[in-house]
Amino acid sequence: MIAILDGYVDEPSCLGVPPYISPYPRYIAGMLEKLKVEWFYVTIDQYRENPKVVEKADKIIIIAGIAVPGKYLGGNPLSFREIPSIAPEKEKIIVGPMVLEIDDWPEGCEVLPFPFEHKLYELLGGDVRDATRNFVNKFALLGAKVVKQHPDYPNVICEIETYKGCYWQKCSFCIERIHRISMREARAVVAEIKALYDLGIRHFRLGNQTDFFTYLADFDKEIPRPNPEALKEFHRAIWENCPKIKTLHLDNVNPKTIAEYPDESREIIKTIVTYQTPGNIAAMGLESADERVIRKNSLLATPEEVMFAVEVINEYGRHVGYNGLPYFLPGINFVFGLKGETKETFEKNYEFLMEILERNLMIRRVNLRQVKVFPFTPMAEIGERNVRKHKRYFKLFKEKIRRDFDSKMLERIVPKGRLLTDLRVEVVKDRISFARQLSTYPLLVGFYGVFQRNTFLDGRVVGYGRRSITAVPKINLNDADLNQLLAIPGIGKNTAARILSGKPYKDFQELEKIIGKEKIAILARYFTM
Ligand code: SF4
Structure with a gap:
């Protein structure tokens, strides 16, 4: 049984830090499928939480290497210093861009040159004939199912x-x-x-x-x-x-x-x-x-x-x-x-x-x-x-x-009032939920309020951080809290207090006597009912 341990990669032309999954675990899983070797996939963050996750593996293939360092919200990439402490008693194969910068590897690590695909297949006992990148095609199909084992799947x-x-x-x-x-x-x-x-x-x-x-x-x-x-x-x-x-x-x-x-x-x-x-x-x-x-x-x-x-x-x-x-x-x-x-x-x-x-x-x-x-x-x-x-x-x-x-x-690019859709909550800090669209170089959006990880929200832009924006989630007005109401332009403390004290409402019309038509129009842009 082989464990594929994803330490995440970030190269100039390949990203694998969650929510991304790079092609490498998929290719490796495909090779093992082809060779009829049992395997499973874990991320380095899962391993850190519980090192026993690799217990049943006889061997571990570790994918690692951050060639273009950055700050990551979705996961914490594996560092070289961590490698000796990963299941020291087990045989390890190291692949990925990390091998380009390190010469001195701990004992028990078989380190493959990068790019590694041909060498790894050979090492696992496979027959390497195609020297082009089309070599990976069959493995990409066979190993696609690795995505189902990703914690964010x-x-x-x-x-x-x-x-x-x-x-x-x-x-x-x-x-x-x-x-x-x-x-x-x-x-x-x-x-x-x-x-x-x-x-x-x-x-x-x-x-x-x-x-x-x-x-x-x-x-x-x-x-x-x-x-x-x-x-x-x-x-x-x-x-x-x-x-x-x-x-x-x-x-x-x-x-x-x-x-x-x-x-x-x-x-x-x-x-x-x-x-x-x-x-x-x-x-x-x-x-x-x-x-x-x-x-x-x-x-x-x-x-x-x-x-x-x-x-x-x-x-x-x-x-x-x-x-x-x-x-x-x-x-x-x-x-x-x-x-x-x-x-x-x-x-x-x-x-x-x-x-x-x-x-x-x-x-x-x-x-x-x-x-x-x-x-x-x-x-x-x-x-x-x-x-x-x-x-x-x-x-x-x-x-x-x-x-x-x-x-x-x-x-x-995103003026105040713009509605952004399908933002996935990743982290909650100080009653702000940080969410991003599942996309390339996604904008970081801080939502007022606490929402569960993996909740998908729409929201309107109300402010700007240094490289992020603040937004009010488009939720039912009856679920809105004071901070969310106060973030809306045109809604002051008194209005917000009156809105909150009259909850719950059946529809926006019910609010007419409390805050007037004009403010209802503003609220209806930001909330549902
Ligand atoms: S930075 Fe690298 S990939 Fe880009 S043009 Fe220069 S050599 Fe090519």
Whole structure:
């Protein structure tokens, strides 16, 4: 019996921290199914709660590695320090991006090179013939059922792989150079989504590639030319097979592709807006708006090209969808601590973002991170020297962006009064329930009131935090409390007290004598009856 212990991954092009489940546990479960080995799945958070969950396993396959560290609400990724204490008496196989950064493993751990799929199958006794990514297709189908063992099932988002590798492979810090370009056939990806859909999954992210726009593209061209027709067919096939999908999103887009092929990219954006679901984000790497840093690190896209990509996506994607969010917006990634970085780099990045605000464009997410240096990348030449040297600048810059950019952009994207739907409660703290849509880079919404984890709520926006929003849940007025009433513009202490003392009501008309028609109209926007 083998335990698949999911320590969660976060790579530039693959996410597996809950509510996400990465493809890796699904592939591994598929391999074990194929080899007729008994298996079960647990997450690292389940293990921490009760280490006995792996007791019946003879061997543990641990998936781990956070290559792009972040803050996570849905789960706490496994750290290297924890590994020696995990069932020390049992044999362990370690897979995932963690192996890229650690050399010194504890005894009893068999560590496989990353990417691991071919090696693992061989180690388990399987026959490896196909060296391409299509190798995973059969395992993706056989192992889909692992989702039923996820503690958040069916409220999980399945990260779906389309292709590995990057045509460019030159940015100094990037770990994608470890992958050869290899695509999965569209029909295999659709079949995988269908298998997961048949198991009750309704949320998907086509997130496991470096550039969604070049999935199914012609890579024999000097610069891969996108294939809008093939992508449209791919989307149609997904909906034909899975008509009740609730979330279909993507992750990475290379702004260079949009700048090089604007016509094809416009067609692809229209397909995404038509066939994927609102709240979608194209995470794009600018990394730095400073030409010196761009040159020294062989970064790909120029600030002008990224600005162009932002404009084109805004052109088609900024209108509001049925869940309260714009259909499709860009996100921008910056990396700090790169070669050639100076104080001026921070100023140039600031100016770039301010220009976006001034031009009335929308960006759903600005990701600011310090470079994590991997030994096999050109960044190893200077290591974390600039990270350490500019630590203070980075901190100040982050503050400034949160204050001058993020809050203004949030108000532009989700103005006060906007109704957001299908928010899933994840955590409750100080009588505020924190919820998010099951989507790509979801907005964090704080609801006044205490609601059970996994409750789904709709709510209207009433305020803004630094990178989150506050909302009033759209619940029955008879269930509303004082804080929820007071959060509504136009409802003061006296009105709220009168409303509460007259509860319960049959309908809004019953309130007319107490608060007047005008206020009833306001309340009816925020509550049901
Ligand atoms: S374009 Fe650069 S950063 Fe993006 S995946 Fe390719 S090598 Fe990495």
